[in-house]
Amino acid sequence: MPVRWEQVVVDAKDPARLAQWWAEALGYVIVNETPDEVEIRRTPDELPGLLFTPVTDAKVVKNRLHIDLRPDDQEAEVERLVDMGARQADIGQQGVGWVVLADPEGNEFCVLSSRK
Incomplete structure (x- = not known):
């Protein structure tokens, strides 16, 4: 099916x-x-x-499912999303190639580095 x-x-x-x-x-x-x-x-x-x-x-814990975004320019995309109201989120990540942000209601998502 x-x-x-x-x-x-x-x-x-x-x-x-x-x-x-x-x-x-x-x-x-x-x-x-x-x-x-x-x-x-x-x-x-x-x-x-x-x-x-x-x-x-209210949301109280880290999401168990999240969205990953892969822009051409990670730094510019993070800046754009933060300017729109996203905020940096610390979920314990260190030394990784992605940035964790949270949307206006606190849902975490990742902005990955470019594949280039």
Whole structure:
């Protein structure tokens, strides 16, 4: 039986705000928005997407699943994301080739170095 990866679900205190932040960060578009969820994708017909759903509890521990981004210029991308509201995150990494950031709600993600 074939299966297709549809989306990653992200719990959020403010799904609309966080979806908009990630859409801008990734160059994605909002493809569906209701009071209960907001979905973003690279293009309306391209999967997978990120689906933001509301939760009332705060994030308190390191994510067990996270997104890795690989830009052409790691330093410039980190600067851009921090200017957008991301913050540096310390999860115990030392001497690695990536930078750990957290989005406006504290979800960690990595900005990897270029493959070049």
